[in-house]
Amino acid sequence: MSLAERDAQIIWHPYTQMQTAVMPTGITSAKGACLYDEEGNEIIDAISSWWVITHGHCHPYITSRVNAQMQKLDQVIFAGFTHEPAVVLAEKLLRILPGNQQKVFYSDNGSTAVEVALKMCLQFWFNSGAPRKKILAFENGYHGDTFGAMSVSSRSAWTAPFDQLLFETMFIPLPTAGNIHLLKAKIQEYEDELACFIYEPLIQGSAGMIMYEASALDQLLEFCKGNQILLIQDEVFTGFGRTGKHFAADHLIQQADIMCFSKGLTGGLMPLGVTTCTDDIYNAFLSQDKLKTLFHGHSFTANPLACTAAAASIDLLLQQNTQDNIARICQQHRLFREKLAGRQGVKDIRQTGTILAIEFYTAESSGYFSNLRDALYSYFLERQILLRPLGNIIYILPPYCIDNQQLQYVYDAIESALAEFSPHHR
Ligand SMILES: *Cc1c(COP(=O)(O)O)cnc(C)c1O
Secondary structure, eight states: OOHHHHHHHHOOOTTOOTTTOOOOOOEEEEEBTEEEETTOOEEEETTHHHHTOSSOBTOHHHHHHHHHHHHHOOOOOSSSOOOHHHHHHHHHHHHHSOTTOOEEEEESSHHHHHHHHHHHHHHHHHHHTSOOOEEEEETTOOOOSSHHHHHTSOOOTTTGGGGGGSOOOEEEOOOOTTTHHHHHHHHHHHGGGEEEEEEOSSEETTTTSEEOOHHHHHHHHHHHHHTTOEEEEEOTTTTTTTTSSSOGGGGOSSOOSEEEEOGGGGTTSSOOEEEEEOHHHHHTTOSSOGGGSOOOOOTTTTOHHHHHHHHHHHHHHTSHHHHHHHHHHHHHHHHHHHHHTTOTTEEEEEEETTEEEEEEOOSSOOSTTOHHHHHHHHHHHHTTEEOOOBTTEEEEOOOTTOOHHHHHHHHHHHHHHHHHHOGGGO
């Protein structure tokens, strides 16, 4: 039996309707921008394996560092103990983050990084003696799948079975030059009840790669700060070069109080989450009173192997060669975007750094559950490309090591898909 057949008998996959799903593809190895399946096919990983692989699969520098670390220290409780990988990673990370980020809290994934951020904010106000309990977020936002993260994410088909149990969040639309006054007025109404504002900077990934202006966001952030609403910048997706700069923060003037990281943090080798904060947040938990402690932790908090992978990945990010690759991908995307603009079948094409999204026109209703989505997914996989459309939106966000020839192969496949699936041609 193949891996896929053995899997199908006993495994339940994420975001997958198991009754109608096609057989999973069994992967036996990976290198650089490519995956290798059990039939020996080479598949270009054009979405960085769900947005996590930054420098390519099995990068020799990261794997060798982790290999050395695992001979030395595998895992140790992180309450009352510490270790070099956790300290080194915190030092490296703070060196490249906005200057106001001064403390590092570890967890395991993006959702937990968000949970920690929310708890920091709510308890900040609790500890202050003047509690604020409401949370502000963007419509269409996505911050993860645990209950707190779901609560501050947009209500959707994904959350419908749980909506009754999610805590109330105040949602506002993305800011534009036109609506900023309305948004400010709405926020002002609840001003002293709002504990924090959580947002995906510059781009809402899961919503369909919806992009918006840094300048409008800056205005909104400045206004929130003026009203003492704490800012949680969720850079789980945008961190570590994705937007063309190290962080989305590097496109903004206003600095957040708290930042969340995961996905590209370890270069994709291991799961890890990080929540960073300012000294102001941290200091609000310092007390002789034990009740003011942040009571949060996970068994694998700051796992030494994951921290080692992340530190190695940051080393690579800072190398000139990586920066050149990121700039090259941005440039290639730009050329392809200009080529496709106005093309029949293209409803919209947009880019933020290394992320390129193409919205297909569709006759049927678009959206996450459209049949077009399944057809496109299979179409690309048949051509040995992993692209995972969000409804009628195809996006490319490749590992930075992808070469121009591989990129061109993906662009060409998208062009032929446009011709094939455009409603005008049917
Ligand atoms: C993916 C994502 C998360 C959740 O991260 P997981 O590791 O999948 O739990 C949170 N926020 C944003 C912006 C994301 O894109």
